[in-house]
Amino acid sequence: MTDLVDLQAPAPARRTPRSLTLSVGLVLVGLHLFVALLTLFWTPYDPTAMTGGRLEPPSWAHWAGTDRLGRDLFTQIMIGSRIALTVGAGAVAIAAAIGVTLGVLAAFATRTLDDVLAATFDILIAFPTLLLAMLVVAATDTASLFSAILALGIAISAIVARLTRILAKRVLAMDYITAARTAGSSWPSIVFRHVLPNIWPTLSVNFALQFGIAIIAEASLSYLGLGAPPPNASWGRLLQEAQGTVYTAPFGAVAPGIALVSLVIGMNLLADGLRDVGDPTRRRSR
Amino acid sequence: MSLLRIENLTIRTGGQALVKDMSLVIEPGARVGLIGESGSGKSLTALAAIGLLPPGLKPEGSILLDGVQVIGASEEKLKALRGRTAAFVFQEPLTALDPLMKIGRQVAEPIARRHRRDGRSAGRQEIVAEVRHYLERVALPDIDRIMNAYPFQISGGQRQRVAIAMALACRPKLLIADEPTTALDVTTQAEILELLSTLVREEGMALLFISHDLPVVAKVAEEVTVLRRGQVVEQGPVRSVFGSPQHEYTKMLVDAAAAFDRALGAQQ
Incomplete structure (x- = not known):
């Protein structure tokens, strides 16, 4: 009898080949990561040195042309990758630390505390991310790379907290949590063994999405002069500098734009692909 | 000392009583059935017994579990x-x-927890050996595969066996089974009932078996309590309660089961 039952069980899932989405995402993000690491050791030119004429179009010597001071744009865009990835990773790390902690806390809290926390998340989310980040930057006096990371991290943490709270609440209502409690599990063990692993697939996808949003937000902050100050070559600042000459030297705006878009799209594709990999019940479907 | 002694248990939410003045005694090693329709308060009683009522539900009365209030x-x-x-x-499951x-x-989780509670640390090897022991105990085939499988990769009957193994791994004095066969098909149901009866007897555990299904309860329990709308309507040995039901509701249950048997007989 047991043999009969056994035959009906599905075969153990094998690791499915990575989906196309995931591959393209990995390639785009990987490329930026490679370039970012490369700039730590080598760049084609000194990013602050005047190495050519002003506003030169792309050429073999200057792949993306030069800016209005004659500096190599490609070098600056490469360094921009490093800035963007640093800001994205830093902001998501801060948002994850604050957001997941508060979200789980709210899910476990008494009714009143939960209501207060949930309302706080909602109010913070009601502020546009960029506006919130600008407020934080303003509060930190001087614009620096760190203040931009902190600002975006705090702004995004509300989104992460709200998502975590909802996901954790859903998991806490599951039978296997009751089962674990009836068997004598403590709350910390339930959080680390059951809640976090079960919300992780969804959370990680969201982190990748927020990573992309943080990069765009950093570019916006820099564009407004609130991000990393010169000589940090943020893409947002490159775009802002190219604005005045966009009709005479369009490539100055197009090149950092392409860099920005490729990284953000890469992150979003990665997020999509991660969704399939993170959940074992979905692995077999592709 | 009784293992579980529930006296005059009333569970309220708002102004409404979900369980009223319920009493139930389980002696060590006894097999007790709790029967009633859905919403009659069976599961609430069981959860109350280990102090896990959902927030908002207030128990009154006395519940002594292994001598602890x-x-x-x-x-x-x-x-x-x-x-x-x-x-x-x-x-x-x-x-x-x-x-x-x-x-x-x-399955390793309750085993590791039990060792921690006993104040000794068990090695990985030792725990794995115990996991295998309990999975064998519930007659699961192909244990190596099942240990490495996720729940969705094994059948419903196998999942319920795993759940039983996890409960056994706690080495409890009382096993509370809340409709353990309701989600399973009939043949698997019979196997699981058989397994539960054997395990309870062999491990010397008491069993509180909750079900809405009279024949199922009759198969595993020695004593039965019939609940209706949160109140005990009849209580006693299975033979006398089902043999000569006194309360209208119990009569109805028995008649329904008998009618099913008659219908089967007429078919043959």
């Missing part, structure tokens, strides 16, 4: 009782198992 007890005290004194098997944890790790 459960009502009003601290979470610390209750945690020590859970698993060690009473362990649960639930109705729907798919949702009662963590979907993202491999079976082997899930």
